Amino acid sequence: MKSSSLKRHRISLFAFCTTIAFFYAPLLVLILFSFNESKTMNWSRFSLRWYADLFMHSRDLWEAFCNSAFIAATSASVSTLLGTLAAIGMYWYNFKFKKYVQVASFLPLIIPEIIIGVSLLIMFGVMGLKLGLFTVFVAHTTFCLPYALLIVSSRLDEFDYAVVEAAYDLGASEIQTLLRVIVPVSMPGIIAAFLVSVTLSLEDFVITFFVAGPGSSTLPLHVYSMIRFGVSPVINALSFVLIVGSVLLAFSTKGLYKYILQK
Amino acid sequence: MRRNYGPAYTFPVAVWITVFFVVPIAVIFLYSFLQKGLYGGVVGHFSLAAYSALANSTLLIVAATTVFQAMAATALTLILAIPAAYYIARSKYKTLFLLLVIIPFWTNFLIRIYAWIAILGNNGFLNEFLIATHIINSPTQFLYNQYAVIVVMVYTYLPFAILPLYSTIEKFDFSLLEAAQDLGATKSQAMVKVLLPAIKSGIITAILFTFIPAFGQYAVPQLVGGRDSFMLGNVIARELTVTRNWPLSSSISVVLTLVTMIGVLVFVKLNGKRETA
Amino acid sequence: MKGSTVTIRNVSRQFGRFSAVSDVSFEIKKGEFFSLLGPSGCGKTTLLRIIAGFEDPSEGDVLLDDSSVLSLPSNKRHVNTVFQSYALFPHLSVYENVAFPLRLKKTKENELDERVRHYLKLVKLDDHIFKMPSQMSGGQKQRVAIARALINEPSVLLLDAKLRQHMLIELDAIHDQIGITFIYVTHDQQEAISVSDRVAVMNEGVIQQVGTPAEIYETPANSFVATFIGETNMLQGNVVAKNNGIATLSTPNCGNILVAASQNVEIGDAVHCAIRPEKIRISKSKPVSDDSQNCIEGKVDETIYTGFLTKFFLTTAFGQQLKVFKQQHGAKEASDAVRYGDTAFAFWNAHDGYIVEARRP
Numbered sequence: 094m095k096s097s098s099l100k101r102h103r104i105s106l107f108a109f110c111t112t113i114a115f116f117y118a119p120l121l122v123l124i125l126f127s128f129n130e131s132k133t134m135n136w137s138r139f140s141l142r143w144y145a146d147l148f149m150h151s152r153d154l155w156e157a158f159c160n161s162a163f164i165a166a167t168s169a170s171v172s173t174l175l176g177t178l179a180a181i182g183m184y185w186y187n188f189k190f191k192k193y194v195q196v197a198s199f200l201p202l203i204i205p206e207i208i209i210g211v212s213l214l215i216m217f218g219v220m221g222l223k224l225g226l227f228t229v230f231v232a233h234t235t236f237c238l239p240y241a242l243l244i245v246s247s248r249l250d251e252f253d254y255a256v257v258e259a260a261y262d263l264g265a266s267e268i269q270t271l272l273r274v275i276v277p278v279s280m281p282g283i284i285a286a287f288l289v290s291v292t293l294s295l296e297d298f299v300i301t302f303f304v305a306g307p308g309s310s311t312l313p314l315h316v317y318s319m320i321r322f323g324v325s326p327v328i329n330a331l332s333f334v335l336i337v338g339s340v341l342l343a344f345s346t347k348g349l350y351k352y353i354l355q356k
Numbered sequence: 357m358r359r360n361y362g363p364a365y366t367f368p369v370a371v372w373i374t375v376f377f378v379v380p381i382a383v384i385f386l387y388s389f390l391q392k393g394l395y396g397g398v399v400g401h402f403s404l405a406a407y408s409a410l411a412n413s414t415l416l417i418v419a420a421t422t423v424f425q426a427m428a429a430t431a432l433t434l435i436l437a438i439p440a441a442y443y444i445a446r447s448k449y450k451t452l453f454l455l456l457v458i459i460p461f462w463t464n465f466l467i468r469i470y471a472w473i474a475i476l477g478n479n480g481f482l483n484e485f486l487i488a489t490h491i492i493n494s495p496t497q498f499l500y501n502q503y504a505v506i507v508v509m510v511y512t513y514l515p516f517a518i519l520p521l522y523s524t525i526e527k528f529d530f531s532l533l534e535a536a537q538d539l540g541a542t543k544s545q546a547m548v549k550v551l552l553p554a555i556k557s558g559i560i561t562a563i564l565f566t567f568i569p570a571f572g573q574y575a576v577p578q579l580v581g582g583r584d585s586f587m588l589g590n591v592i593a594r595e596l597t598v599t600r601n602w603p604l605s606s607s608i609s610v611v612l613t614l615v616t617m618i619g620v621l622v623f624v625k626l627n628g629k630r631e632t633a
Numbered sequence: 634m635k636g637s638t639v640t641i642r643n644v645s646r647q648f649g650r651f652s653a654v655s656d657v658s659f660e661i662k663k664g665e666f667f668s669l670l671g672p673s674g675c676g677k678t679t680l681l682r683i684i685a686g687f688e689d690p691s692e693g694d695v696l697l698d699d700s701s702v703l704s705l706p707s708n709k710r711h712v713n714t715v716f717q718s719y720a721l722f723p724h725l726s727v728y729e730n731v732a733f734p735l736r737l738k739k740t741k742e743n744e745l746d747e748r749v750r751h752y753l754k755l756v757k758l759d760d761h762i763f764k765m766p767s768q769m770s771g772g773q774k775q776r777v778a779i780a781r782a783l784i785n786e787p788s789v790l791l792l793d794a795k796l797r798q799h800m801l802i803e804l805d806a807i808h809d810q811i812g813i814t815f816i817y818v819t820h821d822q823q824e825a826i827s828v829s830d831r832v833a834v835m836n837e838g839v840i841q842q843v844g845t846p847a848e849i850y851e852t853p854a855n856s857f858v859a860t861f862i863g864e865t866n867m868l869q870g871n872v873v874a875k876n877n878g879i880a881t882l883s884t885p886n887c888g889n890i891l892v893a894a895s896q897n898v899e900i901g902d903a904v905h906c907a908i909r910p911e912k913i914r915i916s917k918s919k920p921v922s923d924d925s926q927n928c929i930e931g932k933v934d935e936t937i938y939t940g941f942l943t944k945f946f947l948t949t950a951f952g953q954q955l956k957v958f959k960q961q962h963g964a965k966e967a968s969d970a971v972r973y974g975d976t977a978f979a980f981w982n983a984h985d986g987y988i989v990e991a992r993r994p
Contacts, residue, residue: 323479
């Protein structure tokens with residue numbers, strides 16, 4: 094029985110193992126060589142010099158990191174706030190421009206990133222905006238908004254509208270209903286929208302590439318410019334730090350995820 | 357009755373998405389019908405030059421390359437993703453395996469591309485290894501070709517294909533496979549005639565999640581591609597920033613946008629049909 | 634503040650072309666337990682939502698104590714609702730759900746606590762009051778919803794929920810205790826009849842009859858009410874004679890039938906006559922007949938034993954089916970008991986029949 098069930102899954106087991114090896118091999122190589130004394134991808138001996146370099150002699154990189162964190166925090170906050178309001182507005186009410194907003198806020202999800210980047214670059218030119226942190230913030234908010242809207246709306250799917258009517262029936266004003274009932278009940282969706290927006294913002298390279306100006310380089314942009322100069326052990330070290338950082342972050346927010354997934 | 361607060365709640369998003377998405381796309385559309393300026397920008401004369409320039413043979417080759425590379429990456433992704441997702445869905449350690457699939461993607465997208473440069477590059481790990489073991493004498497060029505672009509795209513999109521496939525396969529009633537075999541189907545017949553139709557919506561989602569971003573790809577060919585593997589996204593950027601032919605950049609963008617939207621619509625329709633059937 | 638009178642004046646509500654409520658008028662007295670009864674989709678919930686303020690009527694007016702409330706939004710009306718889905722706030726505990734209206738008004742903590750506990754006690758929920766709604770059973774949720782709707786001390790309580798039998802009895806007691814107006818929406822005629830002071834029967838957006846449960850049961854205004862409330866036999870026929878308040882109907886399937894007739898029924902009218910099955914008696918032998926007695930012979934083609942009564946289905950020679958309910962008097966079956974397949978006689982007094990609809994040709 095056991096051997097036959099093993100046999101049954103031979104192809105899928107092979108595909109799964111290949112996938113996992115495919116995923117991890119490059120990252121393991123990176124991690125290994127981040128501890129390499131030599132600057133080349135030829136193993137000499139163990140050393141932490143690239144980590145020292147990363148933490149002590151990479152001011153530009155940390156500046157870019159701070160930019161990334163700042164942009165992620167601000168654009169995720171604004172897109173979550175606006176997205177939540179619009180999700181609430183479009184879920185329970187009908188009005189003239191609703192269809193328009195539905196379509197216009199869905200399209201960025203399917204249009205290639207480069208188009209969004211290019212069109213924003215041209216738009217900022219037309220508006221006479223100087224490229225910098227502000228234009229990056231605007232661009233990130235724009236591509237996060239549709240996701241925030243979608244995530245909060247899907248949370249509202251589980252919302253019984255009678256609950257809103259009940260609040261109103263019991264004497265709550267519009268603003269009291271919003272703050273005391275609608276927002277607390279959709280809070281898991283709002284938090285999820287914020288986390289997804291932060292992730293998207295930190296990840297983005299293509300759109301930022303077009304709309305960033307001098308002094309507004311984000312971490313991905315900085316990594317890009319480093320990669321263009323070829324293999325650098327500092328990037329190896331950075332990779333490991335980022336992997337460890339995101340794994341730690343993911344596990345420390347495990348409770349948060351449980352809260353988001355609750356019904 | 358409650359007042360209609362919908363417009364008030366939605367207004368900020370309506371304004372934002374109009375100013376920073378709809379109008380910019382409209383501007384691109386407009387620019388594609390104008391004449392190119394001498395030093396970039398546009399001149400306010402109607403012109404179809406940017407569209408007639410699309411018929412240019414090098415551009416057509418780039419378009420063909422784009423379609424080919426996106427299709428190849430999608431096909432390879434599916435070939436790996438369907439059995440891998442099937443294995444995870446039937447395994448006892450679903451959560452652990454899913455986590456294993458997701459973890460590498462908590463690193464930055466560029467780091468994941470860089471990992472391949474560090475391995476396949478001229479002074480990358482593989483070349484150093486092959487030289488050190490005297491298999492070759494001088495570095496071989498593994499990067500800067502179509503294969504590199506396709507492999508890295510597969511690497512980038514594989515988890516986005518595995519996750520939707522997993523969630524549909526997980527809902528599949530596996531006893532149907534046994535029922536099919538009981539009725540005389542071979543194992544592979546059961547898979548093709550019973551499993552694949554049942555997970556069609558997962559496959560369509562996986563294709564959407566792979567093909568659409570691959571089709572509009574810019575960064576991967578820019579970093580690991582060569583002359584033969586440049587895609588439309590790269591041409592758009594080049595025409596915009598290097599050649600400074602904004603109308604041409606715009607007309608390619610318009611075509612890329614329309615093709616993508618039509619593609620999505622077709623797939624969404626296909627998916628919808630299955631659900632009503 | 635005690636209960637209010639509620640006046641519905643020519644209220645209509647259209648959704649597109651569909652008319653959910655058409656030209657409805659009636660008055661609910663102060664402190665009454667009033668039911669809106671009708672099949673699903675009859676417009677009763679729409680009417681309730683208009684009273685609550687969740688919908689506006691297309692036409693007409695709603696008055697509480699003689700003043701129109703249409704301009705008041707639902708959060709300003711002295712009306713509270715127990716929702717069909719209970720609509721408890723999922724993020725608040727039972728206690729906080731009930732306290733919600735008081736928190737909005739920034740009621741002082743000790744007064745709030747006292748009132749919340751009072752109303753929770755009223756609905757017999759003293760423990761588990763700090764649990765979340767998701768941890769409560771359906772019946773408990775219902776109690777929370779009732780307490781929450783009562784804590785504002787509304788002058789009218791709207792009940793949109795399907796109430797369980799024992800809850801209904803308790804609610805009746807609460808109603809007697811606090812004396813405000815209750816409006817209960819239901820499709821269950823049994824429930825409506827058992828607790829209400831008065832009932833409005835609705836169908837297709839139109840009020841069919843308003844009256845006490847007994848009026849509605851004994852003197853239904855039309856054949857819809859007669860068939861919707863309880864079980865009934867409907868006979869159609871033409872009035873061929875009338876004397877001393879007794880009309881003779883000629884029916885196609887039952888021969889001539891005698892029925893009590895009011896002044897406005899005249900010879901030549903086409904009428905529907907309702908006879909409740911429990912008012913018809915059945916026996917194997919032909920009963921001694923008097924002047925106002927109807928007697929019909931038929932074949933028993935089904936009997937259903939339900940415990941306290943037995944239902945007989947009798948088909949006459951002309952194909953008319955009659956339902957007859959007979960209560961069990963003794964534990965033992967009598968020797969002359971009617972059985973399946975028997976030929977039997979169904980008989981009733983002319984005064985037990987009721988003409989519900991008369992049409993002049």
